[in-house]
Amino acid sequence: MALLAAAIDVFSDVGFAAGTTKMIAEKAKVTRGALQYHFSSKEDMIVAVVDHAMNQINFRFNGEEHVHKSIGERLEFILANYREAFSSPTFLAVIQIYLGVRKDPHLSHIISRQHALSRKAINKTWVDLFPEAANDPEKLSTLRRITMGIIRGYVVGEALGGSNFWPQDEIAVRAILQEQINKLIAS
Numbered sequence: 001m002a003l004l005a006a007a008i009d010v011f012s013d014v015g016f017a018a019g020t021t022k023m024i025a026e027k028a029k030v031t032r033g034a035l036q037y038h039f040s041s042k043e044d045m046i047v048a049v050v051d052h053a054m055n056q057i058n059f060r061f062n063g064e065e066h067v068h069k070s071i072g073e074r075l076e077f078i079l080a081n082y083r084e085a086f087s088s089p090t091f092l093a094v095i096q097i098y099l100g101v102r103k104d105p106h107l108s109h110i111i112s113r114q115h116a117l118s119r120k121a122i123n124k125t126w127v128d129l130f131p132e133a134a135n136d137p138e139k140l141s142t143l144r145r146i147t148m149g150i151i152r153g154y155v156v157g158e159a160l161g162g163s164n165f166w167p168q169d170e171i172a173v174r175a176i177l178q179e180q181i182n183k184l185i186a187s
Helices: 002-014 021-028 032-038 042-058 071-086 089-101 105-129 137-159 166-186
Strands: none
Touching (some): 002 021, 002 032, 021 042, 042 089, 071 166, 089 105, 105 137
């Protein structure tokens, strides 16, 4: 885990392209041999970092634990957790990785496969969290993508030095999302 944490720190601090296995080994206070024992290549490390980020985004949810709550409470929980995950150094490292691999067909393909698996898991989580709206899983998936896009947009805007409008917009965003879920339930 120290190597993964070091990789996240290095990629989020200096970027994917500038981050080296030497820097990661130094940050983790291990030899390069120890690093190579766990991650035989920078590619293996990228996969581990992206995998960790996807787990942070999705696997903190337990639908059964929240299904008894109101839709508004579930949305509040989701928005807070996505905001926390997308504001983390892990997500910043993943953005750096995405920017770094976007012109590398091999690595882009690997990341794309990871995303496909993650999307399936996240969609299932939404079905578990909103079983009353699961009659149209495709529309629920669309709403999930919109929700995640909104949160990422706010977080990235703030990271780029923009104003933090989330506190004043959160209630409106939650109301719009709740209205859409209610429409799904009614359909």
